Amino acid sequence: DKLRGRLPKGVGGEGHPSHPNAISEVAEAHVLSTLEHLDDAQVVMLALTRPELVLEAIYTHRRLVLLGEPGAGKSTALRYLALLLALRLTGVSCRIPGWPDDEAAPIPVVVPLGQVAATLRAGASDAYSALLQVIGDLLEAGVREGLRAHLTTALRNGGLLLLCDGLDELPATTETGRAPRVLVAAALRRLAAETQARIVVTSRVLPYRAEGDWKLLPEDGWTLRTVQPLALGQTWAFVRGWYAALGQHDPDLAQGRAAQRAEALSAEIAQVPRLHPLVQSPLLLTMLAILHYNTNTVPRDRAKLYEECVLLLFDRWEPERQPGMPRERLIERLGLPTLDPLRQVIHELAYQAHLQPPGDDGRGMIGMEALEQRMFTFFKRLGSLADAEVRTQRFLAILADEDSGLLQRRGDEGYALPHLTFQEYLAACHLADQPKMLEEAYQRWCGNDRERWREALLLLMGRLHQQGKAEEKGLPWLKLLSGAKCGRNPKAATQRHWDAVLVARSYRELHERGAFAGSLLDIEAEIETPLAQAATALLHAPDAAITTADRIAAAQVLSTIGDPRYPVTVEEWQAELARRNDHFSQPAGYWCYVRGGSYQIGGWDADEQAAEVALPAFWLARYPITVEQYARFVEVGYAQEAERWWTPHGWKQRENRSQPWGWSNANYNGPNQPVIGVTWYEASAYCAWLSEQLQPSGYVVRLPTEAEWEAAAAYDAQGQRRTYPWGKAKPTPELAIYDASKLGRAAPVGCCPAGAAPCGALDMAGNVWEWTCSHGEGYPARSGQVEADFQQSREYRSEEDVVPLRGSSWRNDRTSVRCGARNRGPPDLYLGNFWGFRVILSPLGIGESPIAENPKAEH
Incomplete structure (x- = not known):
């Protein structure tokens, strides 16, 4: 700015x-x-960096797993690189980002892993043989005959680049034997171990982050990279390039009109925040650009965007515009009064395709005979038998001649929708119109192909919103998912957790309260309270089947409807005080009990000192303080009357501040995200303010000392010290929020229940660094002593970096996600998005209150 x-x-x-x-x-x-x-x-040293490009990553890492959301461009990137390498191999000079110009190019082979699974089903002896057979088939079909004989040598010498697409689209379960996904993954591991070939494997993010024995792991030499969403600057570059390319072919875009249209679309994207999540996807951005080019308008809703694209693809079944010639519409060519009856058939075909085993790119096939029979039945119901035959053949002729509509020919196999996302959306349209939608949709969700149906079921909510059926059909769906029973039968625990994942995402896709704005429904009682209960149970349960990404999505919905996991009002804080118990590792609510005793502090490394520190019993907050909790202090804590809550040095540094750094940034101000950008002074003042509000008899609310923090994070019920809060296992994104989580910000609190500390506290490693109230120079011997205040000059001095922070953060790597990791900063440190604080309830007289030296303080 x-x-x-x-x-x-x-x-x-x-x-x-x-x-x-x-x-x-x-x-x-x-x-x-x-x-x-x-x-x-x-002078500060600055380094300007940019993210790694996909093509660079493929060159740099010989064994690469490339993750991305649906429509992120994974498959497109592989095909684009294959094209560039093929051009270079045939003597065409072309630049490939991240690839040296003077290095011999490998032969690229795009390997749709669906073909490997199909070859395996067709009788191949094993998945490895099926993989080699498919690679050989692709070489001979795409380059020239006879190359199969050289395959083994090329693999051994590293002359091939295998671009393996869609590992997650293979079935993850099977009725008999091992699942194709597991078998093909094992074949890829073997290929990597026995050859020198470069290998890239793509997968969607969510399936890959779930538990499973089909992952390709770093210890086996695989590098993991995730395709990031497009930034707004990239969308503008795309829009400019899009219209510049169209301007070379469309006379209507000559004389600067292409640039004007590009500016108009860019401006609309910039001015409509609701569009920003859509344009982060290359697929949806492309669809948006197509629609803008054809209609000069932009839909502002995901399901609406798909709907407009479906209508556009129906339009593409109509003949090309010819100057001076009338244009016959599709319904006229087929003798239909409207498109609606044909839409119903297409919806059904898409649904049936989604029931089929996924092909190379996740799409299901619609067999030629099945399509012809379905269309004949459709036209027969509209007219005579003879007329039905004629109209069916006319429809099939349209498909054959104009391969750009909603059904596209795929060789002799049959037909498919133009992209998996269209198949998912149209399958959702079919479900939305079924009398037994609830039963049928839930059957798909509970089946072996749950992940395959997830996107379709979310788009179903968008479709219901479009149709105005949120209360009629959306409400029963939300109730079914958030309930503990299905009919009269209790749900299994894992199914309840899966349902909580889907109900949270479904409510958001249904536009939350906005979907019921005109209803007399008690939204809180009927929807939000059961949903919150289901989401809270999910966040508390360390179920390995649920990914951290799904937990975060559930927590984000809680942030909009009210997160019951932590107290906000004084009444809620008082209630939590009353609920606390002295049972170690069994917190009754927000406060986690930590037993008194002597603890070894420090000595984590061989050259680090250790000390025995005696600590009284205390209670630690289960989570870092959230934005919602801190907001109550922002209302009163920066005013002139608030001086009694601040330390003397803190009050001087507080000038011209009315809130923490980053308070208005949407990346960091989710209600249940940990508050970030708070100085030590602000954290200390919050504790004093909260203590005054609660007046806990015999206790004070304050920041923990380093010793208290370390004891709570590391010591189990047997008094044994842990390397990590959860035990000995190395960090993973299921255990903690750190750089491998790829979030780019702090997560809502408490999204890694499997990473809980022995006392029950969450986020003790990762998410945000946490301020403590002892002096960093006194560690470890004096790490149990409370410092009442820290002095800081107006100009920063490195010797003032004396306030310890513990716990690591979302932006740190795994080496600091451990109980012994320490950081230090000056007390007025505020320019940052990766530190916060949590509070403890400590007996009075143990150390000093953080405001004890302030003569204006009122106790």
């Missing part, structure tokens, strides 16, 4: 810079001019 004011007139504005380098050029000038006025001691 500061740089925007320095942009030359016309270069950028409120929405976006019109020149891609404008911001970076001004930033460089600003940094250089600033550095000129600094002393040598004040």
Whole structure:
């Protein structure tokens, strides 16, 4: 924002810079001019970096697992790289980002793993043989005959680049024997172990992050990378490129009109926040651009976007526009009064396709005979037998001649929808119109192909919202998922957890309360309370079948309907005080009991000192303080009357502040995210304010000392010290939020129940670093002593980095996600998004209150 004011007139504005380098050029000038006025001691080293490109990652890592959300461009990236390498191999000079120009290119082979599974089903002796057979088939069909004989040598010498697509789209379960996904993954491991070939394997994110024995692991030499969502700047670059390319072929976009249309679409994207999640997906952004080109409008809802694209694809079944010639519409060519009857048939075909085993790219096939028979039955109901035959053949002729509509020919196999996402959306449309939608949809969700149906069932909610059926059909669906029973039968525990995942996402897809705005329904009682109970149970249960991503999604819905896991109002805090018990590892609610005694503090490394520190019993908050909890303090804690809650040095540093850093940033201000950007002074003042509100008899609310924090994080019921809060296992994203979680921000609190500390506290490793109230120089011997205040000068000095922080954060790697990891900062440290704090309830007289030295403090 500061740089925007320095942009030359016309270069950028409120929405976006019109020149891609404008911001970076001004930033460089600003940094250089600033550095000129600094002393040598004040100069900060800066490094400008950019994310790794997909094609760079494929070159750098010989064994790569490439994850991405649906429509993230995984398959497109593989095909694009294959094209560039093929061009280079045939003598065409072309630049490949991240690939040296003077290095011999490998032969690229795009391997749809669905073909391997199909070959295995067809009778191949094992998955490895099936994999080699498919690679050989692809070489001979796509390059020239006879290459199969050289396959073994090429694999051994590393002359091939195998671009293996869609591992997650293979069946994960089977009625008999091992699942195809597991078998093909084992074949890929063997291929990697026995050959020098470069191998890339793609998968959707959620299936891969779930538990399973089909993953390709780092210890076997595989590197994991995740395709990131598009940033807004990338969407604008795409839109400019899109319209520039169209302008070369469409006379209507000549004379600058292409640039005008690009600016119009970019401006609409910038001005409509609801579109931002959509345009992060390359697939949806492309669909959006197609729609804008054809209609000059932009849908602002995911299901609506698919619907508009479906209508557009129906339109593509109609003949090309010819100047001066009338255009016969599809319904006229087929003798239909409207498209609606044909839509119903297409919905049914998409549903049946989704029931089929997934093909190369996840789509199911619609057999030619099955399609012809279904269309004949459809037309027969509309007219005579002879007429039905004629109209069926006419429809099939349209499919054959105009392969760009909703059904596309796939060789001799039959037909398929143009993309898996269209198949999912149209299958959802079919379900939405079924009298027994509830039973049929839940049957799919409870089946072996749950992950295959997840997206379709979420799009079903969007379809119901479109149709105005949120209360009629959406409400029973939400009730079924959030309930503990299915009919009269109790659900199994894991099924309840899966249902909680889906109900949270379904409510969001249904537009939450907005879907019932015109209803007399008691939304809280009928929907949100049961949903919150289901989501809370999910977040408390360390079920390995549920991914952290799903837990985070459930927690995000809780943030909008009210998260019951932590107290916010004074009454709720008082209730939690009353609920606390002195049973170690069995907290009754928010407060986790930590037993008194002597604890070894420090000594985590061989060269680090250790000390025995005696601690009284205390209670530790189960989670870091959240944005919602801190918001009550923001209302009163920065005013002139608030001085009694601040330490003397903190009150001086508080000037001109009315909230923590990052308070208004949507990335960090989710109600149940840990509050970030708080200084030690702010955290200490919050504790004093909360203590005054609660007035716990004989106790004080304050920050933990380092010794208290370490004892709570590391010591189990037998008094044994753990390396990690959860035990000996190395960190994974299911145990803690750290850089491998790929979130780019703090997660809602408590999303890794399997990573709980022995006392029951969550997020003790990862998510955010946490302030403590002892002096960093006194560790470990004096780590149990409370510091009442810390002094800091107006100008930062490194010797003032004396306040310890513990616990690591979402942006740190696994080496610091452990009980012994320490960090230090100055007490007024605030410019950052990866530290926060949690509180303890400590007996009075143990150490000092954080505000004890303030003469204006009122106890």
